[in-house]
Amino acid sequence: KDSPPFAWQGWREACEGRFDATGLFEGFVRYETGTPRGSGIIWGDKSPTYIEHLPLLLALYPQASIVHIVRDVRDQCVSLRKAFGKDLRRAAHRWNESVLAARRRAIRNRSRFHEVKYEELLEQPEDQLRGICEFLRLEFSKDMLQLDRPVEPVGDGRASAAILGGNHDKFAQRLTHAEIEAIESLAWEGMATFGYRPQVARGPRQLANFELTTLRLRDGISLALNNAKRRGLSGAIRTLIGHQRVVRG
Numbered sequence: 524k525d526s527p528p529f530a531w532q533g534w535r536e537a538c539e540g541r542f543d544a545t546g547l548f549e550g551f552v553r554y555e556t557g558t559p560r561g562s563g564i565i566w567g568d569k570s571p572t573y574i575e576h577l578p579l580l581l582a583l584y585p586q587a588s589i590v591h592i593v594r595d596v597r598d599q600c601v602s603l604r605k606a607f608g609k610d611l612r613r614a615a616h617r618w619n620e621s622v623l624a625a626r627r628r629a630i631r632n633r634s635r636f637h638e639v640k641y642e643e644l645l646e647q648p649e650d651q652l653r654g655i656c657e658f659l660r661l662e663f664s665k666d667m668l669q670l671d672r673p674v675e676p677v678g679d680g681r682a683s684a685a686i687l688g689g690n691h692d693k694f695a696q697r698l699t700h701a702e703i704e705a706i707e708s709l710a711w712e713g714m715a716t717f718g719y720r721p722q723v724a725r726g727p728r729q730l731a732n733f734e735l736t737t738l739r740l741r742d743g744i745s746l747a748l749n750n751a752k753r754r755g756l757s758g759a760i761r762t763l764i765g766h767q768r769v770v771r772g
Contacts, residue, residue: 545584577628590655592639592644593638594641596706616709708724
């Protein structure tokens with residue numbers, strides 16, 4: 524069944540007079556999901572890039588709770604390269620900085636953060652989901668263990684509505700010895716903090732500023748080419764401009 528066409532009037536009503544960034548976004552979510560205020564249903568949104576904007580999100584939504592899902596950096600790097608052509612070294616560097624910043628933020632706001640390891644969520648879904656529900660003050664239901672429909676457009680989980688229990692530790696077959704060493708050394712502190720054991724690296728290292736600048740440029744080109752294949756040249760340009768506005772804003 525097709526969804527009804529979007530009506531801005533319905534979105535406006537869902538905002539309930541709050542037309543700042545907070546009200547507009549929450550109104551949009553509540554309009555799209557059919558969950559008005561007072562319905563007893565809370566809403567949530569997921570994006571990996573949110574980890575880089577936690578102070579802003581906590582300021583915009585002072586009642587919000589954060590569920591931080593931490594994934595093995597080696598598998599995450601494999602996923603980012605496969606889906607978007609991202610450079611493994613920059614991905615490892617960003618993972619390390621992001622998860623450590625999130626951990627520091629969580630320590631200062633313990634009542635608002637709940638950390639979950641991705642691998643444990645896959646292997647022990649019921650136990651982990653019960654913990655998440657307890658944190659969010661929600662009633663757990665067995666229905667949570669099965670998605671209504673696929674939600675991932677890219678990666679190994681695309682087109683699947685089931686929990687892929689074995690969808691981790693794939694880096695050993697997909698990365699070379701040198702690639703694993705590079706990732707582990709660049710994400711050394713974050714891996715130690717979250718209990719991931721290096722297999723190859725013997726210590727930490729950092730990327731120089733000129734390396735980061737070069738890799739960022741390379742990632743930007745890869746992202747643009749990837750978007751051009753999926754959305755055409757004009758769509759790729761609009762996406763890139765919009766992404767830059769969000770990052771700079």
